[in-house]
Structure formats: structure tokens, C-alpha cells
Amino acid sequence: MKFDVTILGCGSATPTLRHNPTAQLVNHDEHYFLLDCGEGAQLQLRRFKLKFQRINHIFITHLHGDHYFGLPGLLSTMHLLGRTTDIHIYCKADLQRAMDMQLKISGSWLRFNVIWHPLSFEGREVIFESSRLIIESFPLKHRIPACGFRISEKEKQRNIIPEMVKKYNIPIPRIRQIKAGADYKLEDGTVIENKALTKDPPKPKSYAYCTDTAYMPETAGNVENADLLYHEATFLDADSARAKETLHSTAADAARVAVEGKVGKLMLGHYSARYSEIQHFADEAQRIFPNTVLADEGLTVSV
Amino acid sequence: MKFDVTILGCGSATPTLRHNPTAQLVNHDEHYFLLDCGEGAQLQLRRFKLKFQRINHIFITHLHGDHYFGLPGLLSTMHLLGRTTDIHIYCKADLQRAMDMQLKISGSWLRFNVIWHPLSFEGREVIFESSRLIIESFPLKHRIPACGFRISEKEKQRNIIPEMVKKYNIPIPRIRQIKAGADYKLEDGTVIENKALTKDPPKPKSYAYCTDTAYMPETAGNVENADLLYHEATFLDADSARAKETLHSTAADAARVAVEGKVGKLMLGHYSARYSEIQHFADEAQRIFPNTVLADEGLTVSV
Numbered sequence: 083m084k085f086d087v088t089i090l091g092c093g094s095a096t097p098t099l100r101h102n103p104t105a106q107l108v109n110h111d112e113h114y115f116l117l118d119c120g121e122g123a124q125l126q127l128r129r130f131k132l133k134f135q136r137i138n139h140i141f142i143t144h145l146h147g148d149h150y151f152g153l154p155g156l157l158s159t160m161h162l163l164g165r166t167t168d169i170h171i172y173c174k175a176d177l178q179r180a181m182d183m184q185l186k187i188s189g190s191w192l193r194f195n196v197i198w199h200p201l202s203f204e205g206r207e208v209i210f211e212s213s214r215l216i217i218e219s220f221p222l223k224h225r226i227p228a229c230g231f232r233i234s235e236k237e238k239q240r241n242i243i244p245e246m247v248k249k250y251n252i253p254i255p256r257i258r259q260i261k262a263g264a265d266y267k268l269e270d271g272t273v274i275e276n277k278a279l280t281k282d283p284p285k286p287k288s289y290a291y292c293t294d295t296a297y298m299p300e301t302a303g304n305v306e307n308a309d310l311l312y313h314e315a316t317f318l319d320a321d322s323a324r325a326k327e328t329l330h331s332t333a334a335d336a337a338r339v340a341v342e343g344k345v346g347k348l349m350l351g352h353y354s355a356r357y358s359e360i361q362h363f364a365d366e367a368q369r370i371f372p373n374t375v376l377a378d379e380g381l382t383v384s385v
Numbered sequence: 386m387k388f389d390v391t392i393l394g395c396g397s398a399t400p401t402l403r404h405n406p407t408a409q410l411v412n413h414d415e416h417y418f419l420l421d422c423g424e425g426a427q428l429q430l431r432r433f434k435l436k437f438q439r440i441n442h443i444f445i446t447h448l449h450g451d452h453y454f455g456l457p458g459l460l461s462t463m464h465l466l467g468r469t470t471d472i473h474i475y476c477k478a479d480l481q482r483a484m485d486m487q488l489k490i491s492g493s494w495l496r497f498n499v500i501w502h503p504l505s506f507e508g509r510e511v512i513f514e515s516s517r518l519i520i521e522s523f524p525l526k527h528r529i530p531a532c533g534f535r536i537s538e539k540e541k542q543r544n545i546i547p548e549m550v551k552k553y554n555i556p557i558p559r560i561r562q563i564k565a566g567a568d569y570k571l572e573d574g575t576v577i578e579n580k581a582l583t584k585d586p587p588k589p590k591s592y593a594y595c596t597d598t599a600y601m602p603e604t605a606g607n608v609e610n611a612d613l614l615y616h617e618a619t620f621l622d623a624d625s626a627r628a629k630e631t632l633h634s635t636a637a638d639a640a641r642v643a644v645e646g647k648v649g650k651l652m653l654g655h656y657s658a659r660y661s662e663i664q665h666f667a668d669e670a671q672r673i674f675p676n677t678v679l680a681d682e683g684l685t686v687s688v
Contacts, residue, residue, distance in 0.1 A: 096462045099431050103458075121458040122425050128402055145491045151458045155406075155424040158450045159399045176490035183486055187479035188448045189529040226492040 083111045085235070085287055085385040087310065090126035092351030092377035094316050094330075095148045097121060101353060102379055103148035104293060106312070107132055108233060110215060116140045117231060117291050123152035124159050130380055135165055139210065141217070142173035143293060144228035150177060154184050161192045168195040172209050172219070174227060175200035203227040206304055220304040222295035224329045230295070230304060234288035240280035250274065289385045290345070293352050296326065297335035302342035310385045311345040312377065314352035315363050321354075333363040337370035351377030386414045388538070388590055388688040390613065393429035395654030395680035397619050397633075398451045400424060404656060405682055406451035407596060409615070410435055411536060413518060419443045420534060420594050426455035427462050433683055438468055442513065444520070445476035446596060447531035453480060457487050464495045471498040475512050475522070477530060478503035506530040509607055523607040525598035527632045533598070533607060537591035543583035553577065592688045593648070596655050599629065600638035605645035613688045614648040615680065617655035618666050624657075636666040640673035654680030 086109045093101025103120025107127065114137040116123070127134040134156065142150050150173070160169070171177070178198045185191065199209060201219050210217035214236055219229040239261040247257065252266060260266055266274045290305035293314035305311050313336035317325040325332050331339075333350055340348040348371050350363050357363075360376055367374040375383065389412045396404025406423025410430065417440040419426070430437040437459065445453050453476070463472070474480070481501045488494060502512060504522050513520035517539055522532040542564040550560065555569060563569055569577045593608035596617035608614050616639035620628040628635050634642075636653055643651040651674050653666050660666075663679055670677040678686065 096465050097428055097458070099428065121455065122428065125400055125402065125425065146493070147457055147461045147487070147491055151454075151461075152424065154450055155400070155454045158454075162399050174490070180483070180486050180490055183483050184450070187477070187483055188450055190449070 085110050085289070086382050087289060087312070087349075087385065088130060088132065088382045089351065089377045089379055090123050090130070091120045091379060092353065093148075094352050094354050095146065096355045097148070098355050100358075101355070102126055103151070104352060105152060106291075106377075107137070108289065110233070110235075112136070113212075113215075114138070115217075115233065118143055118149040118293070119152040119156055120148050121151040121155075124156045126379065127156075135160060135163065135167070138167065138169060139217075140169065140171045140173075141209075141219075141231050142171065142177060143222070143230065143291075144224060144226055145174050145177060146224075146226065146294065149294075153177075154181060157181070157192060157196070158190070161190075161194065165192075165194045168197055170197045170199060170210075172199040172201055174203070201229055203229050218304075220301075222292060222301070223298045224294045224296070228294055230290060230292040230301070232288060232290045232304065232308065235286035237286055238283035240276070240283050242280050246274075246279045252279075287385045290343075292339070294330060296329040297331050297338060299342070301339050305339065305343040305345055307344055307346075309346040310349060310383060311340055311343060311347070312349045312351060313339055315350040315367065316352050316354045318357065318362055319366055321356075333366040334370055337367040337374060340367075340371040340374070346373070347383075348374040349377050349383055350374060388413050388592070389685050390592060390615070390652075390688065391433060391435065391685045392654065392680045392682055393426050393433070394423045394682060395656065396451075397655045397657050398449065399658045400451070401658050403661075404658070405429055406454070407655060408455060409594075409680075410440070411592065413536070413538075415439070416515075416518075417441070418520075418536065421446055421452040421596070422455040422459055423451050424454040424458075427459040429682065430459075438463060438466065438470070441470065441472060442520075443472065443474045443476075444512075444522075444534050445474065445480060446525070446533065446594075447527060447529055448477050448480060449527075449529065449597065452597075456480075457484060460484070460495060460499070461493070464493075464497065468495075468497045471500055473500045473502060473513075475502040475504055477506070504532055506532050521607075523604075525595060525604070526601045527597045527599070531597055533593060533595040533604070535591060535593045535607065535611065538589035540589055541586035543579070543586050545583050549577075549582045555582075590688045593646075595642070597633060599632040600634050600641060602645070604642050608642065608646040608648055610647055610649075612649040613652060613686060614643055614646060614650070615652045615654060616642055618653040618670065619655050619657045621660065621665055622669055624659075636669040637673055640670040640677060643670075643674040643677070649676070650686075651677040652680050652686055653677060 090105035091102030105123035108115040206220040290308040315333040316330035393408035394405030408426035411418040509523040593611040618636040619633035
């Protein structure tokens, strides 16, 4: 089952021809979730042939413009192309006021509902739940309220062994119960234990997304055991003073969070426009956490 | 002297990979004026290597998002790159409130002054004047208040004939007066008339910019004798009913304005995303007004 992250933008506040401002699309089994929406996100979705009308949930980490200036344009285009499906936006409550004002001054309306979910930015909390996924927010440390998101698959049902279905001639209604963990009783009263009938399901996966933030020790707990962690790395070590001053992270800070959180893989992004060569970010992080990759526009990484 | 228009975007409301939303840069002798600022305008400026810190005046025709969604990002980048010079924005007053709210919710500030010039959208009026240029706004006909802009060079000083300076040994302070139209009196009392001392200056040029608008007969007067007219042509003839309904123009409407306004050259733009081939716009307009060119991203046209 697909659980992919596609990078639409991984630059920082000043967009360049090399890197767009922050936005990424998570595709979980063809359910699309947009994380942040920097200016030009709608064009990036087109560029990478991602059907943006399939996005029903948008998550905005914080209200610096490089994380949301693409939102009014995206909503407007969704409207113009005939969208009628609700869209859910998870963000600081203030953003609703700003978007409503923009609609008002342009004499515009949207033919679909926008359902706003204000975030508290206090502690870890579940902000979305479906039959298959849980999405949580947790606080980050930036100049304005900011949070990370964690998208986690729920425990999956056990996989039934086809040979056992045949051997015991198990009827379909019972198969569902067995997948959910039940044993199976034969007509003669013998009980076949669930673990003889099924195999362990694939391990549920999770993706953690942390941007923008200074290094904070508490993040390790919030991203613990994530299969993939995206962590901002705005600066290289040489500019760590600037990172501290602006409450951003260096590549080494991000790698430290990856180690402490025991994650499977680390992806870096949110590179400052001052660096023309991003390979140095990988070099600095890999010394601390070897399984590090660099975000880049158009890159898709499987969770 | 340079008087150029560079197209940053000439698509309509839904941006595509082919056409960006509306924005264009007017360069008058290295003074930059930005007309509209659709999403992504700042990246287009970078793409075409136009130094956007040189822009001191921004003119927004109306508050549909495809004409201003790029403004917060552009102002933010100007700030981040250290701008301290004032910027003047000419637009509907509502836009100031929307921009102020965005700054507020992001906990941001700009280190330069934004000087807002609210437009009335009623009648033709001078909204900018320098020693060399006059910029006027005039009403257009759209679903919300919208206006066109006309950038006109002032009458230039007469060109003094170098041979005459030598012949009569004219001192420098008098040269300035002669350029401004004065005659020159020799020591013996003989008066040399100005027209013997000078040549006619180059004709002042003007550029008229009309988007978004339905066809309106009054526009001819406002764009009269412009050397270059940019007029929106969202639709082709086959979709003229849709043009009427949405208060946009067809290519033929734009050409009619060009004929009635006796302009030198017509440039079409604001193409609806429904058309994959823009050459048809030229075909339909040129039947009515032959000297028609098609706007395209990156194209620079001299006024």
C-alpha cells in the first residue's frame, strides 16, 4: 500500500529558482494530504501531475508566509475548476480570518465548504482520525506558534493464511473475525488458535514532519520510531549562531533528533537560500545519522 | 531611452504550466513599475533576471486573486533581502487591510515603508507624477471595481543643435533655458528664435494597460494614441457569450478598442486556461487590427 511523500518545495523564506517555499504532498493509498502550502504550490502540483482536487486535508504548521502564501491561490483554483467537495484545513485560527478577508475583498466565494480546525499548539494531540490513519500535532519551537505533524497508520488486521481457509473450510463471515484476532472452533469442538490461522500484518508506518523549529529535546518523543522524519535544516554548522538566533535548525540538529527519536530515515529540507550547494547538508547530518536523504522538488520518498 | 514592458504572467485566473497569472514589469529608463502581481511574480522576476528591489511602485488593477496573490510574497522577500526603500502601492483600499492582517498573523514586520495610494475607480485621474512620467488610472468594467493604467512620458525638452552653441558661443546657463523653449539674444540685440537653435524632441510615448474588463466604448478615449495598448483577451469569438457573462473581452473586443483608440500596437493577454493554442487570439484580432502581438511569459516589448 502506498505511503509516499512528494516534495513540492523545500526552500526557506525567500524562494529561488532552485527551491520553492515549503509544501509537500502525502499520498496514503491515494488519499492526499497537503502539508504546508507555500507560494506556487498549486503549480508544483501541476508540474508533478498530482491531482490537487484529490486533496481533502491541508495542514499548516505556522503562519510564516513561506508556509501558506500559496493557499488562497490553491483554494481559488479548486473553486474555478468546479470543486464541490469539502476541504479541511488544520492551522492557527488566525488564518481563517485572513482567508475570509481575502475572499471578501475580491467579491469571491467558494462553491465548496472550508472546514477550519484550529490548532492549539499546546502538547501532542490527535487532530484527524480515519479508519486507517491518525494524525497528531505537537509543539515546535519557533518565533511564532508552530507545530509538527505525525501521520501514523493504525494497526492493520492480521493476514489470514489461504491454506488454512481451505483446510478448515472457513466461511467468509468468520474470516473477518479471524482477521480481527478471533480463534476458530471446528464442529468437533477443537479450537484452532488465531496465530495458527494468520500471519502478522505489516507493521504500521508513520511519518513525522517538523518545520520550522529550533532543536528541542522534546521532539524525540514526538517523532519516536517514525519510519521517516522530515526535519528542517535551514543552516549548516558554520551558521549555527544564525540558526539559534532565528530559531531554526542546522543539519546536525536535525540528525540529533533523528538519533534520539530512533527514526528509520531522515529527510532534510527548508534550506536557506544562501547555500547554492545542498550536498553539504547531507554530509553534516550523515556523520551523526547515516540514513539521511535530501529533500528536493519533485522527489518522492516512500514511508 | 528605454521604455519596455516585460510580461511576467499573461494567463487568467487558473495558472497553468504554460501561463502564469497576471504581472508585468515596465522599465522606463531603469525606473521599474510593476503592474499587477499574480502568484509567483517574484519567481518570474528572478527567472527573467529583473532586479525586483528596483521596483518602487506597484499598481494593482483589481482585487481578484490572480492579480495580487503574489504581493505578500514579493513584499516579504524584499524585506528578507534587506530592503529599506519605501514602496508605493496603488490599489483598492481594502488590499491594505488584507496585507496588514497577513503581517499581523505572521508576527512579521517590514523594514521598509509601504505607502498605500487608494484608487477611486471613478473617472480618469492622475495617480503618479514624476519629472518625466505621468501615470493615470481610468475605470474598466468588471465584476468588481477595476481600472486600467496609462503610463505617459511628459513632453521632453527640445534638443539644442550643437553647431548653434558653437556659432553663437552660448553659455551653459542659457542652454538650459533654450532647451526649455527660450529664444537667445545676441550682444548686438539680434534675437535668434528658438526654432533656429533647437530640433523637435522625440515624441513622448505612452503605454496603456487594460485588464480585466468587458469591452467598453469609453476605453478608446482613455487609451487614445497610446503607442502600445495591452488589452485583455480572455476568450476567443466562439466563447463570446462566456466573455459577456464574466465581463471579460474577446480578442476581437480588444482589437476594436485598439482601432477606436488609434493606438500604435496592441498586445493581447490574460488567456483563459481552456485554450492550449494562443495563436488563434492573434488571428482573430489581426483581422480587425493588424499590428497585434501576443503576450507571452518573458516577452519584452518596447513602447
